[in-house]
Amino acid sequence: MTDGQSLLLLFVALYLIESLRWLPARSHVLIGSGKRWRQQRPFHAIEWAGACPSLLxxxxxxxxxxxxxxWQLIPAEAGVEVHGDERRPRLVNWESLQPRVDGKKLILAPGCSVRWLSEDQAREAxxxxxxxxxxxxxxxEADFLSLAQESLxxxxxxDGIDQLSRQTKWLKRLGSVIFVWTFMVMVVLYRWLGDGLEILWAAAVLLGLQISQAALFVRQAKAVPHRVWKALAIALLPQHAMRAADLLADLPPTHARWVHPLAARSLIGDEAWxxxxRHFWKIARHRPSATADLQCQALEVYFQAQGIAIHELEIVPQQESGTAAYCPNCQAQFQSGATQCLDCGGVELRPFE
Structure with missing residues (x-):
C-alpha cells in the first residue's frame, strides 16, 4: 500500500468517527434537509454509560x-419512574431520590442514572x-401532563429546523464539494498521475476549499462555543470541513428544542409517524409500569388532537391454528389456558374475537 492510499484510508476512518454520535438509548435522530426527513434510532447492541452509537x-x-x-422521568405515587433504556423501567422512591448532575448524566440515586441530550436538559430535569x-x-401528574403536551x-x-436549515445551507453545499474533491477527484488524480506536482495542486485546491468553509463557519456559527478554534480545525482537516454544519446542529438544546419523537409528524410523513x-402506545399501554395510566392519558389527549383513534394503534395478529389468545405487546400467540406473557413481564393476554 502506498503512502497516498494509507493517507486516504486514514481520512475515511477520521471522517466516519466525525460522523458518529453517542446518544441516549431512547433518543431518536431526525436526519434530512428541506422536506425530506427520516427518523433513526441509535444502535442498541452497543451501550456504554447509558449511550448508544448512531452514525449520521x-x-x-x-x-x-x-x-x-x-419522556424519561414520570411521577408515580411511590416515586419517580425512570425510562432510560428499552428495558423495564425502574422506580426510585421519593425518600431515596437525591438528584445531581454529572455532565449530561442525571444521577437520581446510587446505581441509577439517566442520560440527556445536554447538561442544560439534565439540570432542568x-x-x-x-x-x-x-x-x-x-x-x-398535572405538571407532567403539561410538560408532555408541550413536548408533543x-x-x-x-421552526427550529427551518432556522437550522437556513444557517447550514451553504456549509452543507461546500461540505459536499469538499467530500467529492477529497474522496473522488483526488483519488482519480492520484491513480491516474501518481505522486506528482498535479497532486500537490489538487491538495492546494482542497486547502482553499477548507479555508473558505472555515470563513463561512465563523460567519454563521456565532453561537458555537470556541468557534475560532473549531474554524481552525475546519481549515486544516478535511473531515472537520465536511461535517462543519453538524456543529450548529450539535448545539445544546434549549427547552424549546426538547421535543418528543412524535412531534415530527409533518416531517417524516403519516406512514412512518x-x-x-403504535410503538409508543404499545410501550405505554402494555409494558408493566406504575405510570401506565398517566402515560396513556397524555398520549390519548395527543392522539385525539391528531385525529387518531386508539383502536387504529392496536394491532391484532393473524390467528394461527390452535391458538386462542395473543400478547398485545410482542404479538406472540398462546393456546387456551394461558393468561400472561412471561417474556413481556406478565402482560395480560387478549383472546381472539
Whole structure:
C-alpha cells in the first residue's frame, strides 16, 4: 500500500468517527434537509454509560440532524419512574431520590442514572425532580401532563429546523464539494498521475476549499462555543470541513428544542409517524409500569388532537391454528389456558374475537 492510499484510508476512518454520535438509548435522530426527513434510532447492541452509537448520513448531499427524546422521568405515587433504556423501567422512591448532575448524566440515586441530550436538559430535569418531591401526586401528574403536551407540539420543532436549515445551507453545499474533491477527484488524480506536482495542486485546491468553509463557519456559527478554534480545525482537516454544519446542529438544546419523537409528524410523513405512534402506545399501554395510566392519558389527549383513534394503534395478529389468545405487546400467540406473557413481564393476554 502506498503512502497516498494509507493517507486516504486514514481520512475515511477520521471522517466516519466525525460522523458518529453517542446518544441516549431512547433518543431518536431526525436526519434530512428541506422536506425530506427520516427518523433513526441509535444502535442498541452497543451501550456504554447509558449511550448508544448512531452514525449520521455520510454521503452527499450533506444533511442536518435534530435530536428528540421521549419522556424519561414520570411521577408515580411511590416515586419517580425512570425510562432510560428499552428495558423495564425502574422506580426510585421519593425518600431515596437525591438528584445531581454529572455532565449530561442525571444521577437520581446510587446505581441509577439517566442520560440527556445536554447538561442544560439534565439540570432542568434535576430541578423538576426537586419540585415534584415537594408536591402532591395530583400536582406532579398535572405538571407532567403539561410538560408532555408541550413536548408533543410540532411548531417548536419545525421552526427550529427551518432556522437550522437556513444557517447550514451553504456549509452543507461546500461540505459536499469538499467530500467529492477529497474522496473522488483526488483519488482519480492520484491513480491516474501518481505522486506528482498535479497532486500537490489538487491538495492546494482542497486547502482553499477548507479555508473558505472555515470563513463561512465563523460567519454563521456565532453561537458555537470556541468557534475560532473549531474554524481552525475546519481549515486544516478535511473531515472537520465536511461535517462543519453538524456543529450548529450539535448545539445544546434549549427547552424549546426538547421535543418528543412524535412531534415530527409533518416531517417524516403519516406512514412512518403511525408506525412510531403504535410503538409508543404499545410501550405505554402494555409494558408493566406504575405510570401506565398517566402515560396513556397524555398520549390519548395527543392522539385525539391528531385525529387518531386508539383502536387504529392496536394491532391484532393473524390467528394461527390452535391458538386462542395473543400478547398485545410482542404479538406472540398462546393456546387456551394461558393468561400472561412471561417474556413481556406478565402482560395480560387478549383472546381472539
Amino acid at each position: 448520513g455520510v454521503v452527499p448531499p450533506m444533511e442536518d440532524h435534530w435530536l428528540t427524546l421521549p 434535576q430541578q423538576r425532580l426537586v419540585t415534584w418531591k415537594q408536591q402532591t401526586q395530583a400536582q406532579r 407540539q410540532q411548531s417548536p420543532l419545525t 403511525q408506525k412510531l405512534a
